[in-house]
Amino acid sequence: MNIQRLFTFFFTSVATGLAAAFLALTFWPQLLAPPPPPAPSSFSLGNSLGWADAVALTEPSVVNIYTSKITREEGKPLFKNPVFQRYFGDPRSKPRIHRENSLGSGVVVDHNGYILTNHHVVKGADNIFIGTKGQVQVPARVVGTDPDTDLAVIQAAGKELLPAKFGHSSQLQVGDVALAIGNPFGVGKTVTQGIISATGRHELGLATFEDFIQTDAAINQGNSGGALINARGEVIGINTAIISSTGGSHGIGFAIPIDLARQVMEQIIEHGRVIRGWIGASGQDLVPVLAKSLGLPENTKGVLLSGVLEGGPADQAGIVPGDIIQSINGKAASSAQAVMNQIATASPGTSMQLTILRNNHPIPVQLVVIERPRDVD
Numbered sequence: 011m012n013i014q015r016l017f018t019f020f021f022t023s024v025a026t027g028l029a030a031a032f033l034a035l036t037f038w039p040q041l042l043a044p045p046p047p048p049a050p051s052s053f054s055l056g057n058s059l060g061w062a063d064a065v066a067l068t069e070p071s072v073v074n075i076y077t078s079k080i081t082r083e084e085g086k087p088l089f090k091n092p093v094f095q096r097y098f099g100d101p102r103s104k105p106r107i108h109r110e111n112s113l114g115s116g117v118v119v120d121h122n123g124y125i126l127t128n129h130h131v132v133k134g135a136d137n138i139f140i141g142t143k144g145q146v147q148v149p150a151r152v153v154g155t156d157p158d159t160d161l162a163v164i165q166a167a168g169k170e171l172l173p174a175k176f177g178h179s180s181q182l183q184v185g186d187v188a189l190a191i192g193n194p195f196g197v198g199k200t201v202t203q204g205i206i207s208a209t210g211r212h213e214l215g216l217a218t219f220e221d222f223i224q225t226d227a228a229i230n231q232g233n234s235g236g237a238l239i240n241a242r243g244e245v246i247g248i249n250t251a252i253i254s255s256t257g258g259s260h261g262i263g264f265a266i267p268i269d270l271a272r273q274v275m276e277q278i279i280e281h282g283r284v285i286r287g288w289i290g291a292s293g294q295d296l297v298p299v300l301a302k303s304l305g306l307p308e309n310t311k312g313v314l315l316s317g318v319l320e321g322g323p324a325d326q327a328g329i330v331p332g333d334i335i336q337s338i339n340g341k342a343a344s345s346a347q348a349v350m351n352q353i354a355t356a357s358p359g360t361s362m363q364l365t366i367l368r369n370n371h372p373i374p375v376q377l378v379v380i381e382r383p384r385d386v387d
Contacts, residue, residue: 061187061189061203061241063243064189064239064240064241064242064243065189065191065201065239065243066243067175067242067243068174068175068191068237068239068243068244068245069191069199069201070142070143070172071117071118071171071172071173071174071237071245072115072116072117072118072174072191072192072199072236072237073115073116073117073118073125073140073141073142073166073171074113074114074115074116074140074141074142074193074199075113075114075115075116075125075127075131075132075138075139075140075150075164075235076111076112076113076138076139076140076141076147077111077112077113077114077131077132077135077137077138077139078111078112078135078136078137079134079135079136079137080136112131112135113193113196113232114127114128114131114132114192114193114232114233114234114235114236115127115131115191115192115193115232115233115234115235115236115237115249116131116140116164116235116236117174117235117236117237117245117248118171118172118173118174119163119173119174119275120173121170121171121173122165123150123165123166123167123169123171124153124163124164124165124275124279125140125150125163125164125165125166125171126161126162126163126235126248126271126275127161127162127163127164127234127235127248128160128161128162128234128235128248128250129155129156129157129159129160129161129162130160130234131162131234131235132152132155132162132164133155133157135152137149138150138151138152138164140164140166140169142171143199145169148166148167148168148169149166149167150164150165150166150167151164151165151167152164153165153278153279153282154278154279154281154282154283154284155278156274156278156283156284157217157218158217158218158219158284158286159217159218159219159266159270159271159274159284160216160217160250160251160266161248161266161271161274161275161278162278163275163278163279174237174245175243175244175245176244176245176268176272177239177240177242177244177245177246177268178246178268178269179209179223179246179247179267179268179269179270180267180269182206182209182223182240182246182267183206184205184206184207184208184209185205185206186205186206186240186241187203187204187205187240187241188203188204188205188206188223188225188227188238188239188240188246188247189201189202189203189204189227189238189239189240189241190202190203190204190225190227190228190229190233190236190237190238190239190249190263190265191236191237191238191239192229192232192233192234192235192236192237192249193232193233193236194228194229194230194231194232194233195230195231195232196232197232202227202228202229203227204225204226204227204228204261205225205226205227206223206224206225207224207225207226207262208223208224209223209224209267210222211223211224211264212347213347214251214264216250216251216264219270219350219351219354220347221266221267221270221347221351222250222251222264222265222266222267223238223246223247223264223265223266223267224262224263224264225238225247225263225264225265226261226262226263227263228259228261228263229249229251229252229259229263229264229265230252230257230258230259231257233249233263234249234250234251235248235249235250236248236249237249238265245268246265246267246268247265247266247267247268247271248265248266248268248271249263249264249265250264250265250266251263251264252264273355283384285357285358285381285382286354286355286381286382287353287354287355287356287357287358287360287379287380287381287382288322288323288353288354288358288379288380288381288382288383288386289322289323289324289353289362289377289379289380290318290319290321290322290323290324290325290380291315291317291318291319291322291324291329292315292316292317293313293314293315293316293317293335293346293349294313294314294316294346295313295314295345295346296310296311296312296313296314296334300314305370306367306370310334310367311336311342311343311344312334312335312336312343312367313334313335313343313345313346313349314332314333314334315329315330315331315332315333315334315335316331317331318330318331322380323377323378323379323380324377326377327364327375327376327377328375329364329366329375329377330368332368333366333367333368334366334367334368335349335364335365335366336365336366336367336372337364337365338352338353338362338363338364339362339363340363353379354382356379357379358379358380358381359378359379359380360378360379361376361377361378361379362376362377362378362379363375363376364376364377
């Protein structure tokens with residue numbers, strides 16, 4: 011009897027399950043479809059196609075820049091013997107004319123043919139040409155340059171170019187993947203890969219305003235002005251310089267952050283130059299040893315002014331060498347570089363409220379920023 015009941019229960023359960031399955035497949039046939047494959051991670055670590063996808067987005071926007079300039083070498087004396095020169099004067103051979111060629115890279119920034127590159131790539135050039143893959147070289151002109159950041163904007167003539175997509179260098183972190191695109195040694199467009207080694211590098215003596223990204227992605231001669239991109243194919247910097255004893259890459263390269271480069275580029279395109287604020291004063295960080303030597307507590311913060319230009323805004327406001335800037339518009343003066351950048355980004359005519367320390371006493375000072383002359387250090 012128990013066996014009969016068990017058999018009946020088993021048969022009823024199986025029949026009910028089959029009926030339910032038949033009804034489910036009748037009304038929802040998609041249940042039989044295989045599950046979709048997982049979406050590929052285009053930029054996942056270890057996926058080589060990720061870097062290829064990123065490069066494919068930006069590589070067409072990086073161009074080769076070819077420049078040439080004519081130099082004149084004065085003729086050499088025909089007679090080196092002083093006796094001959096005494097009687098025959100100092101006749102010289104004909105001057106020699108040389109044409110110097112160099113190369114670099116650039117990043118297309120819009121459909122009007124504007125290209126962002128380094129100042130030192132186009133400095134002194136008489137002729138500038140750009141080249142892209144599969145197209146003939148076309149001439150370009152200099153729109154404007156900014157030696158203080160080593161940036162320049164040129165414009166190509168009669169050429170449709172694909173603009174690059176910009177990222178945000180302020181979001182970079184040490185360890186992020188970085189790819190450098192350029193034309194090293196003229197061998198052709200090349201991509202190298204590394205990481206962000208450091209940010210905010212300054213006091214390198216490469217430019218007046220320095221805030222470099224450091225990377226170990228190989229950068230060589232000809233890479234200057236090319237793009238440093240992230241794993242999403244966004245331009246995060248303009249490759250500029252390396253530290254090397256041989257001229258080749260030693261894994262220490264520097265790029266100008268794209269946030270800074272965009273500010274400079276926009277001013278060059280709009281005004282033909284970069285307009286910066288200036289107060290006519292220079293200084294250095296007040297480090298603990300220096301503070302102690304001045305009879306101040308070692309934890310005193312600020313910027314010790316070492317020079318004040320006569321007749322400049324700082325001089326007219328009563329500031330003298332030896333004063334210590336502690337804040338500007340309520341923002342603490344963390345370093346000389348930060349103060350310099352804060353003043354430089356202020357528009358001429360802007361009023362600034364400074365707090366300076368003199369003889370260990372804080373003094374409020376108000377001054378008006380003027381445009382920074384181009385010939386000051």
